[in-house]
Amino acid sequence: MERKINPSQQQVTKPILSLVNLTKRYGNRVAVNNISLNVFPGQIMGFLGANGAGKSTTIKMLTGLAHITSGNAFICGYSVKTAFEKAIKNVGAMIETPVFYPYLSGYNNLKFFAKLSGNVSNKRIEEVATLVGLGNRIKDKVGKYSLGMKQRLGVAQALLNHPKLLILDEPTNGLDANGIREFRMMLKQLAYKEGISILISSHILSEMENLCDIVAIIDKGKIIQVKTMEEIKHSCLQAGSQFIKCNAPNFAGKLIMQFFKAKVKIQGNKVYINAKNRNSLPQMIVMLTQKKVLVYAAGDVDYSLEDVFLNIINQSHNTAIS
Ligand SMILES: Nc1ncnc2c1ncn2[C@@H]1O[C@H](COP(=O)(O)OP(=O)(O)OP(=O)(O)O)[C@@H](O)[C@H]1O
Numbered sequence: 537m538e539r540k541i542n543p544s545q546q547q548v549t550k551p552i553l554s555l556v557n558l559t560k561r562y563g564n565r566v567a568v569n570n571i572s573l574n575v576f577p578g579q580i581m582g583f584l585g586a587n588g589a590g591k592s593t594t595i596k597m598l599t600g601l602a603h604i605t606s607g608n609a610f611i612c613g614y615s616v617k618t619a620f621e622k623a624i625k626n627v628g629a630m631i632e633t634p635v636f637y638p639y640l641s642g643y644n645n646l647k648f649f650a651k652l653s654g655n656v657s658n659k660r661i662e663e664v665a666t667l668v669g670l671g672n673r674i675k676d677k678v679g680k681y682s683l684g685m686k687q688r689l690g691v692a693q694a695l696l697n698h699p700k701l702l703i704l705d706e707p708t709n710g711l712d713a714n715g716i717r718e719f720r721m722m723l724k725q726l727a728y729k730e731g732i733s734i735l736i737s738s739h740i741l742s743e744m745e746n747l748c749d750i751v752a753i754i755d756k757g758k759i760i761q762v763k764t765m766e767e768i769k770h771s772c773l774q775a776g777s778q779f780i781k782c783n784a785p786n787f788a789g790k791l792i793m794q795f796f797k798a799k800v801k802i803q804g805n806k807v808y809i810n811a812k813n814r815n816s817l818p819q820m821i822v823m824l825t826q827k828k829v830l831v832y833a834a835g836d837v838d839y840s841l842e843d844v845f846l847n848i849i850n851q852s853h854n855t856a857i858s
């Protein structure tokens with residue numbers, strides 16, 4: 537898919553969304569703690585964090601649903617604090633599950649919202665229905681829609697006013713694997729074809745795979761890492777140890793420790809190896825074969841994206857304690 541805007545060339549452009557020391561306190565509890573973050577034109581930013589991390593609170597501050605305690609946010613350069621109407625004009629948002637009239641068709645629901653916001657043509661309503669892939673079901677009653685179709689209609693509603701930034705709070709909650717994949721494809725098309733920037737929150741890293749260009753990880757109200765999806769996938773490999781499956785794992789483990797100065801752990805018939813040099817694995821296999829060990833399989837341990845996400849969060853907790 538060709539992209540209208542290439543997010544890797546963003547450094548020279550101005551951000552569409554800029555959070556500057558954004559903070560929200562509820563009484564003594566700091567829900568969002570001094571967050572700074574930029575989203576550039578055409579970029580899909582994943583906003584990732586466990587339950588209670590502060591994702592919805594951040595999004596609510598951006599969309600005027602929660603008061604900003606301190607710091608600020610700028611949308612297309614407009615201050616959310618002092619020029620909210622100008623700022624919010626550029627935003628389409630879907631926060632949690634959107635609510636529609638079930639006895640009206642998708643089209644008439646959109647028409648209702650179009651009237652509320654004024655200045656939206658019938659042509660635009662049809663356009664957004666097609667953009668979200670609801671073209672042939674848009675005249676059906678919403679009461680007959682699946683959850684995935686309702687989420688799509690929510691995005692269609694958010695798109696009515698030609699926003700430059702789409703903000704979606706956990707839009708894939710409740711969708712099955714297929715629904716998530718289709719939803720992801722639709723968002724990519726939007727970002728790629730229309731050049732819209734997207735801020736999408738989730739608590740599942742793997743849902744962000746093959747969608748986001750960049751992921752900001754939030755934990756206990758703080759951004760603890762901002763990484764490209766490529767960097768995260770790379771750290772999956774780095775975090776991983778290697779394994780050798782063989783007929784004499786204890787013996788093999790001792791040999792590997794002795795000759796390669798590597799740390800090992802034995803589990804069943806597998807030796808897990810943490811070597812300084814990951815390229816030593818073939819030499820280890822040769823050595824073991826020479827020592828009459830039968831090697832059945834060897835390779836990198838597959839760490840899932842979720843493992844990496846949890847690792848990043850755990851590391852940040854350990855750093856906070858020490
Ligand atoms: N209206 C409120 N009053 C008091 N505390 C609140 C309020 N809204 C949120 N919080 C607190 O702020 C923190 C962040 O909540 P938030 O809803 O932003 O998390 P989240 O990342 O969206 O989590 P989830 O994945 O469960 O949706 C939590 O500790 C929550 O209890």
Ligand SMILES: [Mg+2]
Nearest residue numbers: 591592593706
């Ligand atoms: Mg939330």
